[in-house]
Amino acid sequence: MELITWPDERLRRVADVIDVFDKALREQASKLEAVMRAGPAAVGIAAPQVGWLQRLVIVDVTARKGTNNGLLILLNPEIVQWQGSVIGREGCLSVPEYTGNVVRAAELVIEAQDLYGESCRYEASGFEARVIQHELDHLDGLLFTDRIVSRRSDLFLRQGGA
Amino acid sequence: MAEHWFMLTVVGRDRAGIVAQLAQTLFRAGADFGEASMLRLGGNFTIMLMVHFPAGEHSLAESIKAVAEHLQLRVHIDPIDSHLHENEAADVVVSISGADQAGIVAGVTTRLAAVGLDILNLDSTVAGSEASPVYVMRIEGRAREGIEALEPVIAELQREGLDAVLHPVDMLIA
Numbered sequence: 200m201e202l203i204t205w206p207d208e209r210l211r212r213v214a215d216v217i218d219v220f221d222k223a224l225r226e227q228a229s230k231l232e233a234v235m236r237a238g239p240a241a242v243g244i245a246a247p248q249v250g251w252l253q254r255l256v257i258v259d260v261t262a263r264k265g266t267n268n269g270l271l272i273l274l275n276p277e278i279v280q281w282q283g284s285v286i287g288r289e290g291c292l293s294v295p296e297y298t299g300n301v302v303r304a305a306e307l308v309i310e311a312q313d314l315y316g317e318s319c320r321y322e323a324s325g326f327e328a329r330v331i332q333h334e335l336d337h338l339d340g341l342l343f344t345d346r347i348v349s350r351r352s353d354l355f356l357r358q359g360g361a
Numbered sequence: 362m363a364e365h366w367f368m369l370t371v372v373g374r375d376r377a378g379i380v381a382q383l384a385q386t387l388f389r390a391g392a393d394f395g396e397a398s399m400l401r402l403g404g405n406f407t408i409m410l411m412v413h414f415p416a417g418e419h420s421l422a423e424s425i426k427a428v429a430e431h432l433q434l435r436v437h438i439d440p441i442d443s444h445l446h447e448n449e450a451a452d453v454v455v456s457i458s459g460a461d462q463a464g465i466v467a468g469v470t471t472r473l474a475a476v477g478l479d480i481l482n483l484d485s486t487v488a489g490s491e492a493s494p495v496y497v498m499r500i501e502g503r504a505r506e507g508i509e510a511l512e513p514v515i516a517e518l519q520r521e522g523l524d525a526v527l528h529p530v531d532m533l534i535a
Binding site: 238239240241242243244258287288289290291292295296297298326329330333334 | 446447448450530531532533534535
């Protein structure tokens, strides 16, 4: 299992819903997590980033300060509530050597299924919420470059009230 | 591709069509583009453009001579090393604003450099009115000795009456 990078057209496809929750799926998810951990300071990965076109994302911001939900493996995830907006700097394992400022919801509630098909619901905010939104975009063929509001610092600064 | 790179610097009074006409001329002459900064500064349009041009500096200058004269642009060419794909990400943004005063850029950047800030990008403008100008400067950089090392300088600038804010860049890679 290897990362694919833009302009691989698979990064632009809408991923399929997962409806079989078997051992093979769990093994595949484990390999995906290993790819994420091998990335430089990566805090999340989506299945399409390795050419696996199903709706599964992994998020882990436990190395960051602040509260979070720990290691999240989300299948068929959907944002069911959101509020607020923040601008943050993003890069992507699939788009090396490029970063930009992106607007994301500040807080969200997400519903998904786990690796056994059980329903789950999480609240996330701040950095973790941004990562979840970045990963969910991959499931719909979107990259952060589609959402960049500025490569320079002007808009970035507004979140700090400068 | 490592050789035959040039930094093309172009300055002229802003007018419609500068980028399109210059880019088209360079493309037809066989140039490949690298990284670029093209922006309006005080009514002037400025371009710094990395150009790969195997035919050499003299030929590059000749190829854009006519369009530069037509658009009243001043052109400067320097041979450079390309160093593409080596973008360095900033880990801090410093925002400074205050009443326009002589030496503000020199004073701020000298003190920040002394505590380990490598400046990657600086943009500034003079806002406010003609009677009461306000200098606004935003600096992106890497804090070589940690962001904490910059904090005393920021506090010092605030005591001197400047609006100075330090923002760590919370980079997300996923």
